[in-house]
Amino acid sequence: MGLFARKMEKYAGGKEKKKERAVWKWDYESFVNMSRRVVVWLTRAQQREAIREVLLSMLPHRALPANTLGLQ
Numbered sequence: 742m743g744l745f746a747r748k749m750e751k752y753a754g755g756k757e758k759k760k761e762r763a764v765w766k767w768d769y770e771s772f773v774n775m776s777r778r779v780v781v782w783l784t785r786a787q788q789r790e791a792i793r794e795v796l797l798s799m800l801p802h803r804a805l806p807a808n809t810l811g812l813q
Contacts, residue, residue, distance in 0.1 A: 743767035746775050748798060752791040754782025 746767045
């Protein structure tokens with residue numbers, strides 16, 4: 742949860758610049774707050790794309806089929 746939240750934070754929007762947290766410092770409440778910011782700042786299509794990019798960045802490239810990465 743912490744790794745996903747940390748990677749999603751760049752899509753959360755807002756003008757304030759927050760210090761980057763360590764992965765183990767994310768609790769459930771801060772994860773939910775970050776998720777709400779993503780919902781407020783991004784459209785549905787942008788949310789899907791952001792989540793897709795984050796999830797793909799967490800998996801090794803060899804674990805994914807070529808069409809998942811946009812390659813043909």
